[in-house]
Amino acid sequence: MERTQQGPRARYREQTRAEIKDVALRQLAEGGGALALTRIAKEMGLSGPALYRYFANRDDLLNALIRDAYDDAATAMARAAARSTRDAHGTRARLHDLAEAYRAWAIAEPHRYLLIQGAPVPGHVAPADTLERARAVLGPFLPLFAAGEPGAAVATTVDEMTAWLAADASVGAWVARYAPEATGAPSSADGTTTAAGDVRAASALAGAVLAWAQLHGSVSLEVAGQFAGMAHQGATLLGAQMELLADAFGLE
Template structure:
């Protein structure tokens, strides 16, 4: 009986939390993190300040919820693109990178929330790392079977050392690239590719989302395609 009585209350709580996040996202879209104001959110929803704090303890608590949601949605978008496993590694790289860019361009304020400048004084929750790795995870099997050239050799060495000092990294590789599990070389190559593609994606997509390509004679899609091709060549992806 107690569970039945709590059901509607719990649903109302989740609905109100969702409405608070929706207003917060509008504020982010209008003015970035600096525009996030709990008092204005409460006013928009017809809540008192103390009532709002029943749903989120403070601004950072709300910010953490928005960050978790952004990572989860980005991971879902890339995970959906990762289902096309019958394609070549080079083509899968193109599809995954395109899905990442498409999500970021369609949700620029949320992309900048997780990949933009750090918020002064804000400390992200511990579970953010796992969510960030879920976004990059589908790229790991793309590179696991690659044959990196000399330009990427130092990066592979770095990733080998990382595997030796952080067991969690090996578990991450095993989750997304099980064929590389237990193979230090293949795991290090997968990691090197994933880290490098993340850096390239962040650079190209971040510039595009920030509007830095205006008047430069190219667009985000063509730049990303060129970068994907160079990275695929560097890892010998077919």
């Protein structure tokens, strides 16, 4: 009986929270990052105190939007990875598939992309649990670079990632979750044996971090309209960057 009585109330609460988030996203899109709870409440016909029954404050609402954006982006990337694997694409082609999926999500959801990759509201600090969500977005890149053979151009980065793996167990767990095949005798990028970690795991991590840097740089410029008036297309530039990265890691 109690479950029946609570069910409708719980559903109504979730529906109202979803509506609040929709209005907030529209406000962010229209206002260049401004978010005012009083305006949201007014648009929905709620009083300020009533709105606070659903979100404790502005940061609570922003945190919910950020979590949702990361989760949606991660879902888009996971689907792209599964589709690329199903189509039996090579590792280099899979890198392009993932990069284009990242770019496509950002262009389709520009205000949400800027919410998680920019500084949406001055002074706001994203919740700690967004770290795992951000890693889920990049996770599908890890197995691609675990299969690579990093060259001299990225050797220093691989060594730095080896040290990071040794210093932070959560990073190794992240790599193991998405690239369990990244195992073997521990060695550094120059081939010398070390207790710091496995070169394949370090390669996976280095590639994913470098891919993120390339993606963020190119896609953020495009989403912000910085390519307007220039002759190139965003997809062309990103494709060239991924080719250079694939060459650096010897992806086939």
